[in-house]
Amino acid sequence: MGFQISDIANNAPLFTLVATGLVVILLESAKSGKPNVSFIVSLAGFILSGLLAVGGLKTEDVSFGGMLMNGSYSNFFAIVFCLTGSLTILISKSYLERFGQFRSEFYILVLFAAMGMVLMASANDLIIIFLGIELMSVSLYVLAGFFRTQDRSNESALKYFLLGAFATGFLLYGIALVYGSAGSTNFSVIHNQAPALMKNQPLPDSVVQAGLPDSVVQAGLPDSVVQAGLPDSVVQAGDSGLPAGQAGLAGTIFLLGLGLVIVGLAFKVAAAPFHMWAPDVYDGAPTPATGFMATAAKAAAFGAFVSIAFKMIGSTSGTISNLLAVIAAASMILGNVIAISQSNIKRMLAYSSIAHAGYMLSGIAAANVEGQAGVMYYVAAYACMTLGAFAIVSILERDDAANLSIDGYAGLSAKHPVIAAALALFMFSLAGIPPLAGFFGKYYVFLAAVKADMTWLAIVGVLTSLISAYYYLRVVVVMYFKEGEAAVEGRIGMSTVVAIAVCAYLVVQLGVYP
Amino acid sequence: MDLFTILFYVFALITLGAACVVVFSRHIVRAAFALLFAFFGVAGLYVFLLADFIAVTQLMVYIGGILVLIIFGVMLTQKQINVDIKTSPVQTWPAVLIVAALAGVLIGMFWSTDWARMGEISTATTATTPKLGEMLLTTYVLPFEVASVILLVALVGSAMIARRERNT
Numbered sequence: 147m148g149f150q151i152s153d154i155a156n157n158a159p160l161f162t163l164v165a166t167g168l169v170v171i172l173l174e175s176a177k178s179g180k181p182n183v184s185f186i187v188s189l190a191g192f193i194l195s196g197l198l199a200v201g202g203l204k205t206e207d208v209s210f211g212g213m214l215m216n217g218s219y220s221n222f223f224a225i226v227f228c229l230t231g232s233l234t235i236l237i238s239k240s241y242l243e244r245f246g247q248f249r250s251e252f253y254i255l256v257l258f259a260a261m262g263m264v265l266m267a268s269a270n271d272l273i274i275i276f277l278g279i280e281l282m283s284v285s286l287y288v289l290a291g292f293f294r295t296q297d298r299s300n301e302s303a304l305k306y307f308l309l310g311a312f313a314t315g316f317l318l319y320g321i322a323l324v325y326g327s328a329g330s331t332n333f334s335v336i337h338n339q340a341p342a343l344m345k346n347q348p349l350p351d352s353v354v355q356a357g358l359p360d361s362v363v364q365a366g367l368p369d370s371v372v373q374a375g376l377p378d379s380v381v382q383a384g385d386s387g388l389p390a391g392q393a394g395l396a397g398t399i400f401l402l403g404l405g406l407v408i409v410g411l412a413f414k415v416a417a418a419p420f421h422m423w424a425p426d427v428y429d430g431a432p433t434p435a436t437g438f439m440a441t442a443a444k445a446a447a448f449g450a451f452v453s454i455a456f457k458m459i460g461s462t463s464g465t466i467s468n469l470l471a472v473i474a475a476a477s478m479i480l481g482n483v484i485a486i487s488q489s490n491i492k493r494m495l496a497y498s499s500i501a502h503a504g505y506m507l508s509g510i511a512a513a514n515v516e517g518q519a520g521v522m523y524y525v526a527a528y529a530c531m532t533l534g535a536f537a538i539v540s541i542l543e544r545d546d547a548a549n550l551s552i553d554g555y556a557g558l559s560a561k562h563p564v565i566a567a568a569l570a571l572f573m574f575s576l577a578g579i580p581p582l583a584g585f586f587g588k589y590y591v592f593l594a595a596v597k598a599d600m601t602w603l604a605i606v607g608v609l610t611s612l613i614s615a616y617y618y619l620r621v622v623v624v625m626y627f628k629e630g631e632a633a634v635e636g637r638i639g640m641s642t643v644v645a646i647a648v649c650a651y652l653v654v655q656l657g658v659y660p
Numbered sequence: 661m662d663l664f665t666i667l668f669y670v671f672a673l674i675t676l677g678a679a680c681v682v683v684f685s686r687h688i689v690r691a692a693f694a695l696l697f698a699f700f701g702v703a704g705l706y707v708f709l710l711a712d713f714i715a716v717t718q719l720m721v722y723i724g725g726i727l728v729l730i731i732f733g734v735m736l737t738q739k740q741i742n743v744d745i746k747t748s749p750v751q752t753w754p755a756v757l758i759v760a761a762l763a764g765v766l767i768g769m770f771w772s773t774d775w776a777r778m779g780e781i782s783t784a785t786t787a788t789t790p791k792l793g794e795m796l797l798t799t800y801v802l803p804f805e806v807a808s809v810i811l812l813v814a815l816v817g818s819a820m821i822a823r824r825e826r827n828t
Contacts (some may be wrong), residue, residue: 164809171816210802251820258813265806277806284810288817395772 166191240639302430317410323403437536477504556630675701
């Protein structure tokens with residue numbers, strides 16, 4: 147147990163990010179005011195970390211005494227984070243320069259946020275999930291308020307912070323309850339105990355399985371009955387956490403804890419009904435930071451979500467699946483319907499991100515192998531197209547936060563045909579039009595839902611996708627068929643162009659060769 | 661009643677009484693000082709649970725750190741010292757519902773717990789602090805280090821937000 151040298155090699159992407167973050171801090175303090183250096187070093191750190199993650203795809207292992215899980219799953223997410231992180235950095239350069247806020251702290255925060263994300267995706271222990279989420283969130287709170295002199299940015303940071311702290315409270319309380327009932331925070335241990343804990347809760351169908359009469363279960367479970375009528379593992383669960391007489395209660399506490407953990411995570415992915423913060427925060431934060439939040443942070447929360455749903459709970463629980471399905475359906479309906487009425491493009495993308503969280507959640511609710519693979523694919527596809535869209539928004543945004551309305555994009559195709567074409571590509575992909583990446587993402591998660599006998603969820607998904615096509619395509623229509631004065635102020639940063647090109651390439655690539 | 665039982669009730673009374681003052685007091689400084697006694701009472705209860713490390717941490721972090729921070733905050737925002745804070749109830753019905761549900765759970769726990777069995781738990785005093793320290797640097801070394809990174813990020817972030825505007 148404990149620390150071994152191989153742990154560092156197994157987690158090379160993680161340690162590269164930490165080391166880069168520390169180097170950037172030191173550089174910043176050594177020669178103050180040279181953000182260009184920080185920019186290059188952070189970019190190099192992200193690329194190196196991403197390459198190491200690609201190299202580590204094959205080795206399946208656990209490290210730090212079972213705290214972290216290394217292998218294809220965690221490294222896949224690490225690649226997504228490094229990609230989005232480096233693209234965010236590329237987008238941010240010209241944007242921050244334009245607003246006179248080109249400072250090293252941005253890169254330090256992005257690096258450490260990415261480190262938190264890698265921790266979340268590779269976690270094999272609830273403690274690590276919690277610490278990863280906190281590391282990511284603290285960095286994002288500051289990134290949201292990066293433009294300290296702007297009221298909008300401050301409002302965004304404060305809202306995110308207060309609501310985020312509250313959500314953390316839920317998560318932590320949930321973790322405490324799970325620990326109390328299962329006797330461990332380790333996923334593998336909890337996974338072994340989950341079936342027993344689930345069966346033991348006083349629900350009618352579980353009563354039939356356990357072979358106990360109703361009255362006994364509800365009468366508070368005398369010791370002898372519990373030990374006689376239930377599998378051995380329950381008694382063990384009692385030994386590890388609570389006295390045997392409370393094993394019945396432990397099941398309820400376990401479910402309650404899981405519910406609270408899900409609330410905390412649903413907040414981080416901005417799924418309804420825990421989405422209220424997203425539009426205001428996305429709108430007020432600096433656009434590259436918004437892009438980072440909407441893609442990498444969401445991907446990280448899903449990385450943790452999938453780990454918890456598949457590695458910790460396992461596919462045994464109908465209750466949890468149904469709960470997730472309801473959250474998914476609510477997010478899809480709410481996100482898409484409200485997005486129609488938005489005139490500000492950042493708010494529109496915020497509601498669309500709520501809807502996409504719903505699509506991805508339906509893959510987790512399906513709780514089968516297809517669902518897991520579908521969510522992973524969807525995360526990558528969604529990250530590319532959304533980040534690309536935010537990159538273009540960042541080009542067009544002006545000083546006074548004007549030109550964020552969708553109508554401001556009128557006539558863009560005449561002035562800047564390439565940018566308009568790229569934005570159209572991202573919008574088509576977000577709407578889920580084949581053969582782009584967005585289509586296959588939806589296809590996989592809905593297929594998983596159908597296979598899990600959740601056809602209604604897939605139907606809700608397809609119908610709401612149709613609704614979403616309306617507001618995505620409206621942007622395209624405005625750009626191409628409406629006369630207008632859309633123009634880019636000043637020079638378009640070279641790095642932003644590179645970032646957009648990479649996003650566009652990946653959207654097509656992931657779609658054509660899924 | 662032996663000495664332990666009497667002491668337990670004394671600490672419980674301190675905690676509850678001080679907590680009531682915190683909730684009902686209209687004067688913010690008075691509430692802050694009442695919070696001190698509430699924390700102190702809780703630290704005493706931890707000692708009864710043989711959790712020596714948590715008791716000390718409670719004293720150091722809550723009374724030494726957080727409470728002093730609160731009082732500093734109150735003192736520095738001068739205008740607020742004499743402001744009456746609102747203690748009348750708002751949103752009565754949702755609050756009643758939630759409190760009733762929570763009370764139900766707690767009372768349910770109270771009745772269903774087999775208190776007689778609790779006596780079997782060992783009362784031998786073992787110092788928990790060395791064990792905790794050992795665990796932190798072996799099994800839990802990664803969480804421990806990550807926590808330090810979180811503090812570093814919080815430091816960088818707060819320095820960035822709080823520092824004076826540079827004319828660039």
